[in-house]
Amino acid sequence: MIYRAVLMNVYPRRTVVDALFEIDEKNLSRDEDAPSCILYFSDKGFNPPKKHFKRSERISSTERGWEEFGREMVSFVRKNGYDVKVVRKKNPKRSDVAYSDPYQVAINSRRSK
Numbered sequence: 001m002i003y004r005a006v007l008m009n010v011y012p013r014r015t016v017v018d019a020l021f022e023i024d025e026k027n028l029s030r031d032e033d034a035p036s037c038i039l040y041f042s043d044k045g046f047n048p049p050k051k052h053f054k055r056s057e058r059i060s061s062t063e064r065g066w067e068e069f070g071r072e073m074v075s076f077v078r079k080n081g082y083d084v085k086v087v088r089k090k091n092p093k094r095s096d097v098a099y100s101d102p103y104q105v106a107i108n109s110r111r112s113k
Contacts, residue, residue, distance in 0.1 A: 001088055002105060004060040005074050008083040015059060016070075016084060017048055019077045037076060041069060049099055049106070057098045057106045060089070065103030 005016040020037050028036075046069045053059065061070040074084050092107045099106035 001063055002060040002091060002107075003063075003066040003070055004058060004087045004089070005070065005077075006085050006087065007077075008085050016073045016077050017059075019080070019082050019084075020073065023077070023080050041073065044069065046103065049101070049104065051099055051106075053098065053106050056109050058109055059104055059106050061104055062100075062102065069103065 007014045007016070007019055020041070024036050024038055046065075049059070074086060078084055092105070096108050097105055098108055
């Protein structure tokens with residue numbers, strides 16, 4: 001299974017990692033000594049991919065990534081006032097995978113015609 005956490009009531013749709021960057025910017029504008037939530041998760045081992053993805057490619061968490069980082073990220077973002085929807089899907093076909101590592105996978109989205 002793969003998990004995708006999406007911020008609701010926001011256009012264009014953004015991910016939880018985008019919200020973490022926004023929370024960091026708000027905290028640092030108030031207090032320069034505020035702890036960084038991005039650094040907190042990177043210290044735990046989470047590193048967003050350094051690759052730039054096309055708009056049609058969506059980043060999702062693998063089961064391992066969801067258990068180790070995803071749940072905690074979603075709860076943290078929800079506590080900071082964001083509305084988050086988590087979508088759970090079956091594993092994609094190999095031909096749909098644009099990028100993968102043990103914690104996350106980028107999938108080419110297919111649109112039905």
